[in-house]
Amino acid sequence: MFSKTKNNFQKSLFFVQNWKKSLGKVELFAVFLIFLAVYFSGISRTQLEKDESQWIAYSDRFELFMHGDFNNNKWFAEWNKYVNPVMSYYVIGLGRSIGGFDASKLNTPYDYTITMKENIARNAIPSPALLWWSRAGVTIWSVIGVFIVFFLLLKSYGRISAYSWLVIASLNKYFLTSLSQAMNEGALIGFLMIGTLAVYFFLKTCSEGDIQKQWKKMIFWLVIAGIAVGFAAQTKTNGAAAFIGIILSIAFGLIRMRDYWRVKLFYAAILITVVSSVTFLAFILPNPTAWNNPTQYMTRVIDARMTIIQNQSDDTTDVITSWSERLQVVPERIFGNYMAFPPIIPTFLFFLMGAVIVAVNAYQWLLGQNNNHAIVALIFIGLIVSIPSLFTPLDWGRYFFLPVFFFTPPVLIGMQFFIIFFAKQAKTIR
Numbered sequence: 001m002f003s004k005t006k007n008n009f010q011k012s013l014f015f016v017q018n019w020k021k022s023l024g025k026v027e028l029f030a031v032f033l034i035f036l037a038v039y040f041s042g043i044s045r046t047q048l049e050k051d052e053s054q055w056i057a058y059s060d061r062f063e064l065f066m067h068g069d070f071n072n073n074k075w076f077a078e079w080n081k082y083v084n085p086v087m088s089y090y091v092i093g094l095g096r097s098i099g100g101f102d103a104s105k106l107n108t109p110y111d112y113t114i115t116m117k118e119n120i121a122r123n124a125i126p127s128p129a130l131l132w133w134s135r136a137g138v139t140i141w142s143v144i145g146v147f148i149v150f151f152l153l154l155k156s157y158g159r160i161s162a163y164s165w166l167v168i169a170s171l172n173k174y175f176l177t178s179l180s181q182a183m184n185e186g187a188l189i190g191f192l193m194i195g196t197l198a199v200y201f202f203l204k205t206c207s208e209g210d211i212q213k214q215w216k217k218m219i220f221w222l223v224i225a226g227i228a229v230g231f232a233a234q235t236k237t238n239g240a241a242a243f244i245g246i247i248l249s250i251a252f253g254l255i256r257m258r259d260y261w262r263v264k265l266f267y268a269a270i271l272i273t274v275v276s277s278v279t280f281l282a283f284i285l286p287n288p289t290a291w292n293n294p295t296q297y298m299t300r301v302i303d304a305r306m307t308i309i310q311n312q313s314d315d316t317t318d319v320i321t322s323w324s325e326r327l328q329v330v331p332e333r334i335f336g337n338y339m340a341f342p343p344i345i346p347t348f349l350f351f352l353m354g355a356v357i358v359a360v361n362a363y364q365w366l367l368g369q370n371n372n373h374a375i376v377a378l379i380f381i382g383l384i385v386s387i388p389s390l391f392t393p394l395d396w397g398r399y400f401f402l403p404v405f406f407f408t409p410p411v412l413i414g415m416q417f418f419i420i421f422f423a424k425q426a427k428t429i430r
Helices: 002-041 050-066 087-098 116-121 128-157 159-171 173-178 185-206 211-233 237-256 261-284 294-314 323-337 344-366 373-391 397-429
Strands: none
Touching (some): 087 185, 128 373, 128 397, 237 261, 237 373, 323 397, 344 373
């Protein structure tokens, strides 16, 4: 009789556990559908950015690559071959091709030296349908990116911060606009967050046993992370900074493991070699311009980026000229103008509160006192790729996107702490 009762209890427990898992999957799927509906419904409402005309016009590289036309002069003679990485061309090209727009139906590139009316006359403005499908290719990567942030917040701090992210990411006009335009922000966020998710699973694997038992799974997740970060770098140059985050994840992931140091160093060398090779190949292989001389290509990409920034700085008055101005403008843009929160001071205070909580949790994680791999992964990738934008010489909205995107979760974590703390105080008073 006791045995029968025990079996019935175990069956019930198994049923409850499976039900919770199934419910969790349904919840995640529902959230993904919400993001999908919100971002795709806003595609048509987003105003055309002139740069979109150029990104769409040059997305004929998608057909060139897919047809194996790697010697076409467009890979080598165009003025922007070192300025614009190619992954956004492919993302845009895939989207519009699904919508029935091949390279023969593209607009011409926008010419900034003539008027909008003249550009319209020379077919430099994409048709509404072409624009929609081009944006659709970018938007799906945006949805993947914002969804992964939700997943990681749910794993690390629970539903309050995760669903706060759902609300903010669905209502923030800056997010909705930047992530749905046919340019590179949406694809960049998609690739960066896939890399972050892979780092999360890598760190989780590191905590599940010794290196000799886990090294194959560790390599698998690092390969995914390397591909994603290589693609991110081939989407926008500062995406390459995420590679530093992968190296840090290897270092700290192995430090936490209970193995001899010589074993850790041996596997660290293997893991770093593998992920470095994969990231390098993922960066170089999509772009035939880089194939003949990858080292020279990378040098010229950096030079071209610096030249473009200098030219842009010379052609505009929106320049940050001093450290005092930077200390005023950068926080104002990030926490005041572009985050969908109350005034800048409370938002910044919530950020500081959240940053302290995250830093303490990360330190505890390093000591092995918690397994909050999700927030550590977000720190390794999100914080590092955001840093270069803090030093931009240009006071332009798009240039602040990465810090706005990755500094929003700490704000939400700070708000969650504030809400929970005062809720407990209210209960105590009662």
